[in-house]
Structures are given as C-alpha cells and as structure tokens.
Amino acid sequence: GQQVMQIPQYQHVQEGEDFTTYCNSSTTLSNIQWYKQRPGGHPVFLIQLVKSGEVKKQKRLTFQFGEAKKNSSLHITATQTTDVGTYFCAGPGNQFYFGTGTSLTVIP
Amino acid sequence: DAGVIQSPRHEVTEMGQEVTLRCKPISGHNSLFWYRQTMMRGLELLIYFNNNVPIDDSGMPEDRFSAKMPNASFSTLKIQPSEPRDSAVYFCASTLGYTEAFFGQGTRLTVV
Numbered sequence: 001g002q003q004v005m006q007i008p009q010y011q012h013v014q015e016g017e018d019f020t021t022y023c024n025s026s027t028t029l030s031n032i033q034w035y036k037q038r039p040g041g042h043p044v045f046l047i048q049l050v051k052s053g054e055v056k057k058q059k060r061l062t063f064q065f066g067e068a069k070k071n072s073s074l075h076i077t078a079t080q081t082t083d084v085g086t087y088f089c090a091g092p093g094n095q096f097y098f099g100t101g102t103s104l105t106v107i108p
Numbered sequence: 109d110a111g112v113i114q115s116p117r118h119e120v121t122e123m124g125q126e127v128t129l130r131c132k133p134i135s136g137h138n139s140l141f142w143y144r145q146t147m148m149r150g151l152e153l154l155i156y157f158n159n160n161v162p163i164d165d166s167g168m169p170e171d172r173f174s175a176k177m178p179n180a181s182f183s184t185l186k187i188q189p190s191e192p193r194d195s196a197v198y199f200c201a202s203t204l205g206y207t208e209a210f211f212g213q214g215t216r217l218t219v220v
Contacts, residue, residue, distance in 0.1 A: 033208060042199060043151070045208035088151065092206035096141055098151045 004091050004099040012105045019076040021102035023089035032065055032072045033092060038085045043098075079106045114200050114212035121219055126188040129215045132181055133202030141209065142175055142185050143199040151199075157183065190219045 003026040013019050023032065031050040035043040047056055049065035049072065056063045062075040072089055084106050089099040113132040121127050133140050142154040155165040157177045165175070172191070177183040187194055195218050201209040 031206065035209075042211040042214050043201075043209075044211070048208065090209070092203075092209075096139075096156065096201075096203070096206075096209060097153055098143070100150050 004089060004097050006087075006089060006099040006102050008102055009100065010103045010105070012107060013079050014107050015081060016078050019079050019083070019104055021074050021087050021089075021104075023072040023074075023099050025070045025091055027091075028069050029091040030069075031092060032069075033090045034063055034072075034074055035088045035090060035098070036085050037088065037101075041085075043088055048092075076104075079104070081106050081108055112200055112202050112210050112212035114198075114215050116215060117213060118216045119218070121190055121217070123191055123219055124189045125219075126186065127190045127194075127217060127219075129185040129198050129200075129217070131183045131185070131200030131212060133183070133200070134210055135181065137202035137204045137210070138180075139203045139205070140177060140183050141201045141203075142183070143201065144196045145199060145214075146196045154185070187217075190217075192219045195219050 005024050007022050031048055033048045034046040036046055037043045047063050052069050053067045054065040060077045064073045074087055076083055086101045086103045088101045091097055115130045138159050140157040144152045144154055154167045155175045156163050160177045160180055173187055175185045197214045197216050199211050199214045201211045203209045
C-alpha cells in the first residue's frame with residue numbers, strides 16, 4: 001500500500017532556531033495535508049496543498065509541495081515553545097494514510 | 109457541531125475481555141477512519157468506511173479486531189479477546205470527501 005515517510009523522526013531545537021520536516025511518498029499524491037498533534041492531544045489539520053510546486057505560508061510556517069507531487073516539507077521559522085508537538089503529513093486518497101511524523105521539542 | 113465524539117476516553121481492561129470503542133462522526137461527513145497510535149508504530153490506519161461501507165480493512169491487525177458502521181452517525185471498533193499489546197490510543201476521524209480530517213479526542217486503551 002501507499003507509504004508516507006517523514007524525516008527526521010525526532011528534532012530538538014533551541015527556541016528561536018528554525019525547524020524543517022520532510023515528507024516523502026512512494027506514489028504520486030493528488031494533494032497533501034499537514035497536521036499537528038500536541039502532546040496528549042489529537043491531530044489537528046493545518047493546511048492542504050494541491051498544486052505541483054505550491055508554497056503556502058501561515059505566519060512562521062511555510063509549507064511546500066514538490067514538483068512531482070511525491071514530497072512535501074514544513075518549515076518553521078524561529079521556533080517557539082508553542083510549536084512543540086508532532087507534525088504529520090497525510091496523503092488523502094482512498095485510505096488517507098498518515099506519515100510517520102516528526103516530533104519537535106523546543107528547548108526554552 | 110460538537111466535532112467527532114469518541115467514547116470512552118479511557119478504558120482499562122483485563123486481558124481476554126471484550127473491548128468496544130465508539131465513535132460519532134461529524135454530521136454530514138461521508139468517510140470515517142479508525143487509527144491506532146503507539147510510540148513504536150506511530151499512527152496506523154486500521155479501517156476506512158465510505159458511506160457506511162467498509163472500503164479497506166487491510167490495516168486491521170488480526171481477526172480479534174472488527175469494526176462496524178451501522179449508520180452514518182455511529183461506528184464501533186471491537187477487540188475480542190483483548191491482549192496487552194493492544195494497548196494504545198485509538199482515534200476515530202471523519203471527513204467529507206478528501207477534505208481535512210477531523211479527529212476525535214481518542215480512547216486510551218490499557219489492557220492488563
């Protein structure tokens with residue numbers, strides 16, 4: 001079945017540093033979604049990218065969809081403690097598979 | 109709408125017992141997903157329903173697991189008999205088509 005891998009699995013950063021997580025799919029995606037799960041919480045939708053090469057921004061977060069629509073990235077500029085959590089990408093399709101996730105720890 | 113509602117929030121049961129997890133999706137959503145989350149395996153898709161019909165249950169780990177969706181507003185995930193390795197957080201999510209997935213608060217299952 002479809003596999004969506006994310007790297008890194010874990011990332012520790014000092015507050016104020018940047019953070020990037022990468023998502024790679026074994027198949028071409030019609031679109032890609034990103035979610036954030038706070039510790040002890042449930043995944044919450046952040047954004048959806050549809051077009052090849054699309055870039056979207058939400059304040060300090062920048063999302064990019066690859067030209068081949070098989071990879072994506074999430075970049076956070078100047079991390080804050082409120083960014084702590086696990087970030088998942090998801091490839092909506094018949095099965096709605098989620099990536100393996102990147103757990104972000106921000107050290108004050 | 110109150111969002112996706114799961115019950116119970118926490119369940120502690122003894123090995124061998126039957127466990128039933130419940131989910132009420134958002135009204136109007138036509139797809140429902142059951143996920144299991146553990147530290148080791150991350151967020152695993154167990155089964156997916158579309159218009160109340162099971163489309164793909166290839167993620168269901170064993171015959172001990174079964175899921176039903178008798179109508180558009182209710183789904184259950186049953187484990188019988190339960191085993192300690194089934195301990196995890198189980199999430200239900202619903203969507204309208206391939207739009208954003210709304211997750212419930214999850215059920216934390218502990219099998220002792």
